[in-house]
Amino acid sequence: QEIKKETTRINQYGQEVDAVPLKTEAQDGFIKWFSEDGNYKMWMDNRVQLDGYMFSNDALNELGNGFMIRRMRFAIKAEFWKNWYGEIDLDFESSATEIKDAYLKYTPDSKKWDFKAGHFKEGYGMETTTTSRYLLFMERSFASTFDPSRHLGFQVNSYGKKLLLIGGVHFNTVGDAEEVEFTKDANKDNGKDEGYSLTGRAVWTPINNTTRLLHVGAAATYRTPKTHWEDGAYRISTRSHSAVNRKKFLDTDDISGVDNVFGYTFELAGKYNGFMFQGEYKEHNVNMIEGVDASFKGYYAQAAYLLRGGNHNYNTKEGEFTRITPGSDKGDVELALRYDYIDLNDFDASIYGGSAEGYSVGLNYYVNPNIKFMANYVYHNHDRYADGKGKLFVGKDADGNLTKDWSNVYDADGKGGDDYGQFSIRLEVNF
Amino acid sequence: QEIKKETTRINQYGQEVDAVPLKTEAQDGFIKWFSEDGNYKMWMDNRVQLDGYMFSNDALNELGNGFMIRRMRFAIKAEFWKNWYGEIDLDFESSATEIKDAYLKYTPDSKKWDFKAGHFKEGYGMETTTTSRYLLFMERSFASTFDPSRHLGFQVNSYGKKLLLIGGVHFNTVGDAEEVEFTKDANKDNGKDEGYSLTGRAVWTPINNTTRLLHVGAAATYRTPKTHWEDGAYRISTRSHSAVNRKKFLDTDDISGVDNVFGYTFELAGKYNGFMFQGEYKEHNVNMIEGVDASFKGYYAQAAYLLRGGNHNYNTKEGEFTRITPGSDKGDVELALRYDYIDLNDFDASIYGGSAEGYSVGLNYYVNPNIKFMANYVYHNHDRYADGKGKLFVGKDADGNLTKDWSNVYDADGKGGDDYGQFSIRLEVNF
C-alpha cells in the first residue's frame, strides 16, 4: 500500500492500525473527508426531490393531482488504498427501501480502465445512466423504459483519449423488493438459474472541451429471461412522464415464452457555449422461443440553453452530461425543450401496448450546487392502443360515449387515445 | 454567495469547485462539522429508544407485556450557502422504513422568517411538534391523535419579537408505507386529487427568559379528504399510551362521506426556575357531506420539576420545550405529572369511539445529553364505549360475566370500561 503511515495506533481489539489524518472540506456545498495524498476520500450523496403534478381537465380519464417525495436518497461513497472504491446508495421513497448502487470498484494506477462488481447501472442508455440529480427534465423520456438500469454484475470501463468503452455481464436486479421476491420464489419453486445479460456501450467524443462537445455513442444488450420477471414474463410499460399519475397508458402486458431480448441504442449529443442537445434512438427486440418475435422502438431529442451564461459540463468517464457551471453568483436558469416518442405496438406479434408522443418544455433554476428548482409542462399524444391493458378510455364511440375499446373508437386514424397536458414542479435539495 | 473561497479544487469531473475547510467538534456529545464563517454546518441525529411495558393483571382484557425498539432514527441535517437547509430523517422501527422529515428550507439574512418545502410536521399541536427526544412522558397524551403531524407541503414561519406565526398548506403523508399505497391506489383507480389542508398556529410569549416563561398559543386546521385515508374514510384512534399494547380501546372506526375536518387547539405553558407546565385543549369537528356532523375533543395538563437544580429550555423558534439544562455534573432527575382526557363519542352522530382519562406519573433521568432514562406509570379509566370496535371487554353483565357489548354492562353510569395501570421504562441513546 502506498499510503504513508503517519501514525500507528492500537485499535479496540489490540491490533496496530495505520492512522492517516484526514481533512474535512465543504466542496461546492458537499462535505468531503480526504487524506493529503488523495488516497483516501469519503463523501455523501443525500437527496430529496419534492414533486407536484397538475393534469389538464380535458383528459378522457380522471387524473389525480398530487405531491410526492420522488426520491429520498442516502449514499456514502469512499475511495481507499488509492485504487479501491466502495459505495452504498439507498432510496427510501414511498417509505420503502430500494438498494440503488452497492458495489466495489478497482482502478489501476494508470486510470485507463476500471472494474466494478455489485449492483449498479448497466452501460446502456445515456439518459438512464445520468444520475437523477442532473436530469434535464423531471422524468426521463418514454424510451428510457427500454434501458435496463441497475442490475447485479461485473463491468469493465475503458477510458481512451476520445473513446469510452463499457462492457458488462449482468444478472438480476435487487433494487425492488418485489422483484427480489420473484427471484427467490423462482429459485425455491423451480430451481431456475437467474439468467444473464451482456451489455456494451461505446462513446466517441471527437470534440470535448469546456465550451464545445460532440458525442456519438452506441450501445447494445442481449438478455436471457431473468427470474426477477413477474411470472417469467417480459413486460415494458411506462407512466408517461409522471410518478404521481399511477395510470400506465403504455403497457405491453406480459409477454410469455421469451427466448431473449436484444436492444440497441444510438446516441448523439453536443454542446456549444451555453447550448446543449442530446438524443437517442432505441430499438428493442423480444425474440420468442416460438411464434412471432416482437419489436418496439422509441427516441427523443432534447436541447437546453443556460440563460445567465453558464455552461453544461460533460463527464467524459461516464459519457453523459453532469452538473452545470452556473454563469452568475445567483446561479443560473435553463430553458429546455424535448420531443420524445415510443411505440409499444407490434401488430404482427399481436401486441397493442400503445404508442405516444410527448412535447416537453422545462425551466430549471440552479440556485446553488445544493438547490435546484424545476418546472415542466408536457403534452401527451397517446394513440388509441394506449389503453392501460383495457382499463383506460381511449376515445369516443359512434354514439359519442367514452370507450375503453380501441376498435370502437370513431375518430380518424391517428386521432383517438387520451391526449392531455400536465404541469409539474420539483424542489430538490442535494447534500 | 457569501462563502469566502478558501481554496479552489478540481473535482472528479474536471469541474472547479469551491473548497471551504470545515472544523469538527463534539458539541454536547453530538458531532458537528462547520465552516469558520458558520455558512456551512452538518450534523446527525441518531436515536434508539428501548421501551418495556408491564400491564396490571386486573384489566378486563388480556394485555401482553413486552419490550420493543420504539424508535430507531437516523437523520442527516445540513445548512449551506448561509440561507439554505436540507434534511433527511428516517425511522426504522419494526424493521420497516418510515420517512420522517425530508425537506428543504430557506431562511433570509434577516432570519425573521423561513420557508419550508417537503415532508415535515404541520404547525398544529405543541406536544406533537415537540421531537420525541424531548418528550416529558414516554408517549404523548391521548389528544395528540387529533394532530396531523407530518405531511407533504409548504410552510412559512414568521419570528416576531414575542410572536411566532406558522402557516402552511399540506397534502398527503408519506411517512407510512401503507398510507402511500392508499394514495397511489386512489390515484390509479379513481384519478382522485389527493386533497389538501390549511394549517396555522400562533404563539405569544409575553415572558420568555432563562428562568421564566409564559406561552399562550392557538392553532387551527382545515382539511379536505385525503387519498391516503384507508377506503376514503376518516378515523381517529389511539393505543392508550403504549406502543407495546396493540389493543386500540379508543377508535371511532371509519367515518365515510366526510366533507372536511376542522380542528383547533389552545395551548398554555410556562416555567418558573426548575418547574414547568404545559396544557392543550383540542376540538376536532368532522363535517359530513350529508348527515350529522361529528365532534370530538380532548385535553391534557402536565407539569414537571427538575430535582437537581436544572431548568427547562424553551425553543422560541418552534414554540415548544426543548432539551433541559441539567443542574449538576451528574445530570438531572425530573418528576412529572399528567392528567389527560379524550372523548371520541358523539352520540348524536352515532359514533361510539369511547372516552378515557389517563393519570400519569413520570420519572426522567437525564444522565448526559446523549443518554436518558424514563419510567412511567399510567392509570387508564376507559369508558364502556372504549371497546375497540366491539372486540374488547368493557364490563360485566347482570350475570357477572365479561361482556364486549356496552349496552349489557351492568355497572352504574361512569363505571364500566376497562380500567388498568401500566408501568413502563425507556432507555434512550441520542447521538
Add this chain to the structure above:
Amino acid sequence: QEIKKETTRINQYGQEVDAVPLKTEAQDGFIKWFSEDGNYKMWMDNRVQLDGYMFSNDALNELGNGFMIRRMRFAIKAEFWKNWYGEIDLDFESSATEIKDAYLKYTPDSKKWDFKAGHFKEGYGMETTTTSRYLLFMERSFASTFDPSRHLGFQVNSYGKKLLLIGGVHFNTVGDAEEVEFTKDANKDNGKDEGYSLTGRAVWTPINNTTRLLHVGAAATYRTPKTHWEDGAYRISTRSHSAVNRKKFLDTDDISGVDNVFGYTFELAGKYNGFMFQGEYKEHNVNMIEGVDASFKGYYAQAAYLLRGGNHNYNTKEGEFTRITPGSDKGDVELALRYDYIDLNDFDASIYGGSAEGYSVGLNYYVNPNIKFMANYVYHNHDRYADGKGKLFVGKDADGNLTKDWSNVYDADGKGGDDYGQFSIRLEVNF
C-alpha cells in the same frame, strides 16, 4: 463528566453547549472522528457483499444458480462521555430493512465489565457472535441455526484476566419485519406476554498472545415460547450454506406445544502462528408441555492457514476471532477447511427434519482491510429425511424414479438424500 471544556458555544436554541474539537483519521482505511482525550469517538461500519453460487448438475433437485447482495449494511457507532456507547446498525439486503444492532452500552472506568440494553446478539455460539465481516467461510456452519443471534434485552459482560463471562435476559427479536408482525399480532389478538430467554456464556483463554491461543468456552440458553414465533410454534431450519439457493432441505417444520427450549454449546479454538482452528458442539432440546421432548444436535470443526505469513487476531472482549493481520503489503491469502454436521431428526419425537454433513474448502484473499474476496466449495451429504417438508426429492424408488417420500427410497441406509456440490464466490467491501 470528565470531558474538558475546550470551548463553549451557543447552539441553535440559545443553549450553551460544550464543544470539544475532534480529529479525523482513516484508521486502516476506516474513517474515525475522536477527541484528543479519547472520550468521544465516532465511526461507521458499511458493508457490501456480492455473492454468486453455482450448483452441481447431479443434484436430485433443480438448484438455481445466481448472484445476490448477501448483505448491505450501514452502521454508525459512537462512544461519548467516556463511559457510554450507542449504535445503530441496519441491513438493507433484498431491498428490505432489518434492524441489526440498536443498543446503548455503559462501561465503567475500570473497564472490567459493561452493560448493554437494546437489540444485539445473545451471548451464545462463537460462530454466530462473530461478525459476518470476519467469517472464515461465506456462510456459517449448519449448527449455527441453533444460535439465537440478535434479540431485545439486557446483557452484562465481565472481563477477567483469562475469563470472559456473558449473561443476559432477552425478549423478542425485531430484526425481521415478519417476526415483528407476529409479535404485534400475538399482543393484539391474545394479549400474550412475549416470552424471555436467559443466556450465558463463559470463555477461558489460558493461552492468549500474538502468536498462540487456546480458547475453551461453553454457553447455555433457556427460552420460553416467544410471540415472534410464527403461529406460536418453534422451528429450526437451514438453507445448507447458501442464501441464493432457497430450498430448505433441513427443516423440523412447526413444533407446537413447546414449554421451553434449552440449548448448550461447547467451544474449542486456538491458533499457532498463521494457523487457527475453531469448533463447536451444540445440543438443542425442545421440551414440550406434554408429549415427547425433542432433541437436536450439530457440530463443526474448521481450520485455516494464512499463506503469506499473516496471523489471526483474537478479540478477547468478545471471545472470537477478528480481522487478520496480513503477512505482506499485498495482503494475505488464507486456505480454510471445514467439516460440519447437523441432525434435525428425532424419531422418538416423530420429527424428521433431516440430517446433513458438509465438507467445505475455502480460499480467502484479504486484499487490504477494506477489500476481501472469498471462494468456497462445499459438498453436501443430506440424508433421506432432508426433504424440505416433503417437497424435495430424496432418492430413487425401486423403479428408479425420483421420489420425495423417504420411505420409498431404495438405497441402502446411509445413502439416499440429495447430495451435491456448490461453488461460490464473494466480493466484499467494508468501509
